[in-house]
Structure formats: structure tokens, C-alpha cells
Amino acid sequence: MKKTEQLAHRLREVILNGTWIADTNYKDLLNNVDWKIATTKFQSLNTISALAQHIHYYINGIKNVFLNGKLEIRDKDSFDFPLITSQNGWETFLNRFWSDTEKLADLIGKMEEKKLNQTFVDERYGTYLRNIEGMIEHNYYHLAQIILIKKIILYN
Template sequence: MTTAQQLAKHFRGVHFGGNWTNSNIKDQLADVTLEVAKTKVHNLNTILALTFHMGYYVTGVLEVFNDRPLLIKDKFSYNYPDITTETQWKQLIDTLLLNAETLAQHIELLTEEQLKQDFTDAKYGNYFSNINGIIEHTHYHLGQIALIKKILTHKN
């Protein structure tokens, strides 16, 4: 298995399962209602905010793989749209997962040389570090979602 294929496997694992943590985005969000997703716990981000945030970065990185400029900015990564229906909430999840699989398909095709190349600009590091970073970032927020979900579903 190439390095790129291994990265794609880990990227898929955090989104769809089959990783060491035995937790993934798809399963964690499968039974989360919009009401739960929007419920604030202390000063933490909501599950909705975290879901949008993760998808924002996946979409931004995917744009680069589609030969478009890197336009995402940290300051906009929590600017999610007003989601008022279960359908809109499920669409947000479905879009995140669809984009994650599409990005994984791009990742697994990278060569060893491409993994070493600058990710749009030297200041952002190389492809390897950015892909590894988005995997770490997703695991971090997955953990937050799992904890927030436990808090909200075990209140009673």
C-alpha cells in the first residue's frame, strides 16, 4: 500500500469507520436530530457547528484537488447557514460524507512526489502534512461530537 493509499484509508476511517478509535463521523451523526445538533452545552460548540466546520475544511481542500484556488479561511469556518429542518441537517451530513469520499479518492491517487509538493503555497506545508492534518483535525472534532452527544443524550 502506498503512502497516499494509507492516508486515504485513514481519512475514510475517521469518516466511515474501520479505524483504531472504533468511532467515526457517519455513525456518530446517524441518529443526531437537528434539535440535538443545535443544543448548546456550556460554552462548547454545537454538534451542528462542528459538523459544518469539518465539512468546510474538507470542501476547501477538495477544491484544490479540483484545480481551484484555496479560498477557505479559519475565520469563516464556523459561519454555517441557518439550518431549520431535519432535511437540511441531513443534507449537511450527506454533503460532508460525499465530499469526504470524493477527497479520499483524490488522495489515494497521489504519488510520493506529489505528497512532498507544496500545498498551493510553501507557507501551508506539503500535501502530506495537510492531509495528515485534516485527519487529525477530524478526529479531534469527532471526539468533541461524541462527548457532546453523550452529555445531551444522557441528561435524563
């Protein structure tokens, strides 16, 4: 399997269908959460919804780099989202999250291997490989937070 295919597989694994690292993934974890739980605030922690939207923000932003070569996201905006106020709004977001993840995974899997070592938009961001691997690690970091927050909310 090519390195690009491995990276695409790892992205799908953490978001859509894997259980190897965390024994779950975003899709399995979040499809069983209703909008009220997803938006429940516990002390100073982020909500499940905010963390999921944060992860989607980066997935969608990196997807757009693959599609148009432009990095149009900023860290300072990565938690700035409209509130989810209904089950329909939550499900609409989740469907977009799954769809954008699959699109990005397809783009990663189909890219030429040599592009992995090329500059990602600007030299200060490093290579495509660094950004893809960093995004996957970032996904696991927040997945663990969501797991804990969900347990706190459900069993508190």
C-alpha cells in the same frame, strides 16, 4: 499499499467507516443524531452541527485545492454557516459531508506519491502530506468533542 492510499484510508476511517482509533466515526455517530440534538447548545460549547460543518468546511476546501489548485477557505470563516433548521436540512448536510469526504479520499488515493512532498498551494502551508495528515488529526480532535457533547446532551 502506497502512502497516498493509506492516507485516503485514514480519511475514510475517521469520517465514513472506521473504528480503530475512536471506536466510531463521524458517519456512525452523526447518522444517529436528529437535527434538534445536533443543534442543541450546551453552555459555551459548540453544537454538534457546528463542529460537523466545521470539519466539512476543511474537507471541502482541501478537495477544491485538488480539483482547481486554489485554496478558497479561511480559518476565520470555518464556523460561519447558516443554521440548520430541519431534519431535511441536517440530512442534506450529512449527505454532502459523506460525498465530499469520499471524493477527497479518492483524489488523495489517486495522487502521485511524489506530490505528497510538494508545496500545498503556498510554501507557508507546507506540503500536501502535512496538510492531509493535519486534516485527519483535526478530524479526530473534533470527533472526540462531538462524542462528549452528544453524551452531555443525551444524559444531562
